[in-house]
Amino acid sequence: MSSDAPQLIQQAVTGVVEEVPALKPLKLVVGIDLHGRGDMQQFRLEMPDMAVTKDIAADARVRIEMRRDFFNLMVEHGAKVADWEQAFNEGRAKATGVQQYLQLIARVVEKHQERARLRRAHH
Template structure:
C-alpha cells in the first residue's frame, strides 16, 4: 500500500487541479497523514509541481489528515471538489495549519462550485 499511496495522492491532487484550475499556481507544501490500522503514513506534497514523497513535511503550511481507507475510496470513486469539501465539512478529513491558506483554498473551491451551479441553471438557447 505504501508504494501505491503517493500515486493515489498525486492522482487526487491532479484531478482536483483539473477541475479547479484556479488552484494550479498555488505554491504550497502540504503534509498528508493517512491513518490506517495502528499506523500513520506521512507524505509531503509540493505544489504547484504536484510532487509527492514519503516524508514528514516538517515545513508544511497545511496538514491534511484522514483515514487511509476513506482516502482510497474517495480516489477510487473519482471524488470531485464538492466531495472533498463535504468530507472536510463532515469531519472525515481534517486540515490544519496556516488559516489563510486553508481559507483561500476553501474560497476558491466554493467559487468554482458556485460558477458550476450557475452554468447548470442557465437555460440552453
C-alpha cells in the same frame, strides 16, 4: 499498507486541480497523514509541481489527516471537489495549518462552484 499512496495522492490532487484550475498555480507544501491499522504514513505534497514524497513535511503550511481506507475509497471512486468538501465537513478528513491558506483554498473552491452553478442555470 502498500506503497501506491504517492500515486493515489497525485491522482487525487490532479483531479481537484482539473476541476478547479484556479488552484493550479498555488505554491504550497502540504503534509498528508494517512492513518491505517496501528500506524500512520506521512507524505509531503509540493504544489504546483505535484511532487509527492514519503516525508514528515516539517515545512508544510497545511496538513491534511484522514484514514487510509477512506482516502483509498475516495480516490478509487473518482471523488469530485464536492465529495472532498463533504468529507471535511463530516469530519472524515481534517485540514489544519496557516489560516490564510485554508481560507484562500476554501474561497477559490467556493467561487468555482458558484460559477459552475450559474453555468448550469443558464443552460
